[in-house]
Amino acid sequence: xxxxxxxxxxxxxxxxxxxxxxxxxxxxxxxxxxxxxxxxxxxxxxxxxxxxxxxxxxxxxxxxxxxxxxxxxxxxxxxxxxxxxxxxxxxxxxxxxxxxxxxxxxxxxxxxxxxxxxxxxxxxxxxxxx
Amino acid sequence: xxxxxxxxxxxxxxxxxxxxxxxxxxxxxxxxxxxxxxxxxxxxxxxxxxxxxxxxxxxxxxxxxxxxxxxxxxxxxxxxxxxxxxxxxxxxxxxxxxxxxxxxxxxxxxxxxxxxxxxxxxxxxxxxxxxxxxxxxxxxxxxxxxxxxxxxxxxxxxxxxxxxxxxxxxxxxxxxxxxxxxxxxxxxxxxxxxxxxxxxxxxxxxxxxxxxxxxxxxxxxxxxxxxxxxxxxxxxxxxxxxxxxxxxxxxxxxxxxxxxxxxxxxxxxxxxxxxx
Numbered sequence: 001x002x003x004x005x006x007x008x009x010x011x012x013x014x015x016x017x018x019x020x021x022x023x024x025x026x027x028x029x030x031x032x033x034x035x036x037x038x039x040x041x042x043x044x045x046x047x048x049x050x051x052x053x054x055x056x057x058x059x060x061x062x063x064x065x066x067x068x069x070x071x072x073x074x075x076x077x078x079x080x081x082x083x084x085x086x087x088x089x090x091x092x093x094x095x096x097x098x099x100x101x102x103x104x105x106x107x108x109x110x111x112x113x114x115x116x117x118x119x120x121x122x123x124x125x126x127x128x129x130x
Numbered sequence: 131x132x133x134x135x136x137x138x139x140x141x142x143x144x145x146x147x148x149x150x151x152x153x154x155x156x157x158x159x160x161x162x163x164x165x166x167x168x169x170x171x172x173x174x175x176x177x178x179x180x181x182x183x184x185x186x187x188x189x190x191x192x193x194x195x196x197x198x199x200x201x202x203x204x205x206x207x208x209x210x211x212x213x214x215x216x217x218x219x220x221x222x223x224x225x226x227x228x229x230x231x232x233x234x235x236x237x238x239x240x241x242x243x244x245x246x247x248x249x250x251x252x253x254x255x256x257x258x259x260x261x262x263x264x265x266x267x268x269x270x271x272x273x274x275x276x277x278x279x280x281x282x283x284x285x286x287x288x289x290x291x292x293x294x295x296x297x298x299x300x301x302x303x304x305x306x307x308x309x310x311x312x313x314x315x316x317x318x319x320x321x322x323x324x325x326x327x328x329x330x331x332x333x334x335x336x337x338x339x340x341x342x343x344x345x346x347x348x349x350x351x352x353x354x355x356x357x358x359x360x361x362x363x364x365x366x367x368x369x370x371x372x373x374x375x376x377x378x379x380x381x382x383x384x385x386x387x388x389x390x391x392x393x394x395x396x397x398x399x400x401x402x403x404x405x406x
Contacts, residue, residue, distance in 0.1 A: 033363055034310050037278075043310075110366055112308065114164060117221040117274040118199055122283055122302050122317070125209050 022052030025093050032085060035113040042084045045107065049093050050076040051076035056096055062089040067098070085109055155263030170195040174372060174400015181379055182260050183247060183390040186237045190398050211272065220275040227287065229266040229294075231331045246342045247387040260388050261338040263331050266293035280305035282370070283319075289327070296327030302355075313361040318354070323380065325350045332383035343387045366406060373398045 024046045032041035047059060047068075054075040058067035063083070068091075071077045081091075085107070093102035113120065176190035197206040204211050204223070211225035240259040245251055270287030283393050288297040302319030328348040339345040355377040362370045377394040384392035 029310075031311070031363070031365065033308065033310050038308065041310075108366060110363070112313070112363070116164075116199055117216075117276060117281075118204055118206070118211070118223065119168060119197070119215065120276075120281060121206065121272070121274055122304070122319075123209055 019027070023057075023093055023102035024050045025091065025105050026059060027091050027105040030105065030107050032107060032109045034109060035109050036115075040084050040086050041109060042082075044080050044082045045091070046078065047081055047091055048076075048078045049103070051093075051102075052115070057102075058094050059091060060094060061091050067094075080096060146388075150199050157224075160319055160352075165406070166199055168195060168197040168199070170254045170402055172398075172400045172402035172406040174371070174398060176373070176396065176398025176400070178236055178375070178396035179391065179394050180234050181384075181389050181394055182238055183388055183392050184241050184258070184260060185234065185390075186239065188233065188237055188370045193398070193400070193402075195402075195404075208249075220273055222274075223272045224269070225272045225285070226267065226269050229268050229287075229289070229298075229327075231327075232263050232265045235260065235263040235331075243342055246344075248344075252341055256341060258340075258342040261334065264293050266330075267291040268298075270297075294327045294330030296324035296330065298323050304357075311363040313359075313363070316359045316360075319356075320352050320354045322352050323350060323383075327390055328380065332386040332389060334386065334388060346386050346388075348382040348386055351382040353380050353383075354378045361402075362403075367403055369402045369404070371398070371400060371402050 026046075028046045028048075029043070032043060034041060049057065049059065051057060052075070054073050056070065056072050057074065057077070058070040059077075059079065061068050061081070068081060069077075069079055087111060088105050088106060088108050090106045092101040094100055095102060153171060156224070172193040172195070173191070174193075176189065178188040180187050195207060198204060199206075202213050204213065209225050209227045211223040213221060213223040215222040238260040240257055243252070243257045243258045268287040269290045270285055272285040275282050278376045283302045283304075284300065286297060286299045291296050298321055300319065300321040302317055304315055304317030305353050306313060306315035324346075328350055332346075332348045333344055334346040336345050355375070357373065357375045360372045373396075375394075375396040379389065379392040379394060383389060
């Protein structure tokens with residue numbers, strides 16, 4: 001029952017990736033927003049994975065060549081990964097072969113304002129909402 | 131005469147800056163991270179009240195955002211501009227636009243009335259409609275500046291289409307807060323409308339006057355406005371927007387017999403899509 005709920009939770013979470021060998025990987029949040037006042041995202045990413053087969057699995061990210069964490073003889077795991085990010089990056093899971101990505105999720109950093117002041121001018125456009 | 135000379139000088143500067151800008155743009159390296167286009171659409175529901183008598187509110191269901199920003203030239207939802215100064219402190223542009231005061235006059239009704247606009251009974255029922263007003267093409271100077279204290283936009287526009295022959299001076303201050311996906315931005319401002327502008331849109335000429343409405347002449351005065359925008363970024367492309375807006379029409383315009391309510395209220399709630 002717990003396993004079913006976990007799978008359901010994984011399915012409902014954004015940033016879900018389904019890879020080979022039934023590896024499910026979810027990252028939350030998958031969108032980070034910056035602007036001129038807050039040029040970096042300083043946040044904690046919840047990473048949850050689940051595999052159909054127990055084994056040796058490692059979580060990698062674009063920040064380091066070394067794994068963020070590895071699990072031995074496990075079929076599921078979760079991790080809170082605190083990061084300060086400025087650009088898009090990915091998390092991915094591997095098995096014994098670190099070169100083979102079983103599942104991958106990308107986190108997007110979205111800059112919401114512009115250095116061009118004209119893009120923020122108020123127009124007589126009816127609502128000027130964007 | 132002086133006004134015409136100023137208009138010609140402004141247009142000349144605009145064209146010169148534009149030609150040199152076009153030449154520069156051929157060589158300029160574009161920022162690969164930011165498209166020159168800003169395209170979007172919002173679908174939802176909103177209403178802007180109409181201050182005129184015998185008028186309907188203005189419904190807003192679909193709002194398109196179409197803009198292009200070059201190194202100097204830009205097009206922003208109907209406004210055409212050329213930027214001649216851009217530095218750490220401010221951005222200055224010459225802008226041509228269409229005056230928006232006309233928008234209220236496109237939503238008026240013809241009705242059979244038995245009373246005049248001050249409430250006195252008429253000897254017989256007559257048809258009445260608020261007099262039509264034309265769009266005016268205006269040319270002006272716009273200054274944009276910002277900092278940790280917020281954003282300030284100031285502009286002055288003069289009619290170049292011989293429609294109202296007046297001018298407007300506009301100022302707007304806004305400050306935005308962002309907390310990840312949430313964004314909130316209040317703003318306040320004012321716009322001074324000259325005698326000619328105010329009188330063209332809100333006055334009633336001798337020719338337009340009749341048994342229902344008396345002639346009226348409006349002098350220069352100041353409108354004030356306030357706005358609150360809230361947004362929630364749902365994804366890279368989609369956001370939820372909530373906007374409330376208030377404009378207080380100036381005393382001179384509000385005293386016009388064709389004005390029923392000096393308060394223009396508006397709101398909009400909808401989903402916005404931005405092409406990125």
